[in-house]
Amino acid sequence: MPRRTATMLASTLLLIALLCAGVLIKVPYAEMSPGPTVNTLGDAGGEPVLQISDRKTYPTSGHLNMTTVRVTGADYNMNIVEAVYGWLAHDNIVVPHDTLYPDGKTEEQSTQENAEEFSQSQESAKVAALRQLGIPVSSRTIVASVLKDSPSEGTLHAGDVIKAVDGTAVKAPADVAKLVTKHKPGEDVVFTIVPVKDAKAAEKAHKEPTVTDKVTITTKKSDEGDRAVVGIQAGTDHTFPFNVDIKLADVGGPSAGLMFSLGIVDKLTPRSLTGGKFIAGTGTIDDEGKVGPIGGIGMKLVGARKAGAEYFLTPDQNCATAASDIPAGLTLVRVKTLADAEKSLERISAGKTSGLPSCSAS
Structure with a gap:
């Protein structure tokens, strides 16, 4: 066999061996990439994302798109070839597996956590939107969860409204722990509740x-000390003067809060917030309308621009x-609160974009 042919054959075999090794050898990394965007003013899965009843709503135009990030599952074993490709790809990010799934968290646990965050995000989005419009929203303290094998198991249930403890009115979740810990372990505590069925x-x-x-x-003694506990976690729930439902499946996490709030505000006001423009964005939101940071911002920008967005609420x-x-053709608009975002949308709608709050890399 000629030397040149033998060299080429050996090189080819070596390359094949390296590729096989790259496919077979697993590495502890995960990948994040741009996910789909959803117009909160439109439909998803054949039904409106925002459904408001028992209150007058108004036609909307344009887009207020929430953005997402795709991630590989907790049980997915990435190989070297995929990791290298992800590192080289401009729109994707390869990160250590523990960054997305810390402490050995399973995919099921991560999905459950994301679902809980998404549910809380929807609640806060509704509260913030209605308060922005001056519509009263009532708050109440509820049983958020009941620990297994605790004194409260079978007696209190998630969703029960806590009106009083030992006859003292409860005004906030922190009041419950304060009143319970006045007791010694082994003493009785009396809860006045509205059962979850009647509350709903x-x-x-x-x-x-x-x-x-x-x-x-x-009560019993806490595992962390001598204080009395009953084995519940108290939380806050809200009651609304009309129905506001957010229908969106297969999405998790808290980062859509801002865009849900804006969509609700747009539907409940006669003016168009977008003026027909394509606007996307992201951000958590709390009950008072404060916008918080999120992860995967770079990929959300890419996904938004690919969908057609011209402005991105950041x-x-x-x-x-x-x-x-910044993807070409996309303008970043800095927001700190829901009120900030609404003011910026009014400027975009009116074509007065020169004074929009901007983002800088410094």
Whole structure:
């Protein structure tokens, strides 16, 4: 066999061996890439994303798109070839597996956590939007969760409204722990509650619940010390004067809060917030309308621009990262609050874009 042919054959075999090794050898990395965007003013899965009843709504135009990031699953084993490709690809990011799934978190656990964050995000989005419009929203303290094998298991249930503890009115979740820990372990504590079934029925009718029960629970000693506990986590729930439902499947995490709020505001006001423009964005939101940072901002910018967005509402704390690599044709608009975002949309709608709050890489 001629030397040149032998060299080429050996090189080919070596390349094949390296490729096989690259496919077979697994590495502890995960990949993030641009995900789909969804217009909060439009439909998804054949039904409106935002569904408002028992209140007058107005026609909308344009886009207020929420953005997402795709991630590889917790159980996916990336090989070297995929990792190298991801590192070289401009729109994708390869990160250590533990960055997305810390402490050995399973895909099921991650999905559940994301679903809970998404649910809370929807609740806060509704509260912030209605308060922005001056529409009253009532708050109440509820049983958020009941620990397994705790004194409260079978007696209190998630969603029960806590009206009082030992006859003292409860005004905030922190009040529950303060009142319970006044007891010594082994002592009884009396909860005045509205059972979750009655609470939901009253909420559906947009009325205050009138049915209350008194339940007695024997406290036990906390695993972390000598204080008395009953084994529940208290939280905050809200009652709305009309129905606002957010219908969107297969999405998790809290980052769509801002765009949901803006969509609700747009539907409940006669003017068009977008003026027909294509606007996308991201950001968490709390009950008071404060916008918080999110992850994967670079990929969300890419996904938004590919979908056709011209403007991108960017949380203030993500601005520097976002401004370091802006897709051509996309204008970043810095926002700190829901009110900020609404004012910027009014300027975009009116064509007065020269004074929009911008993002800088510094």
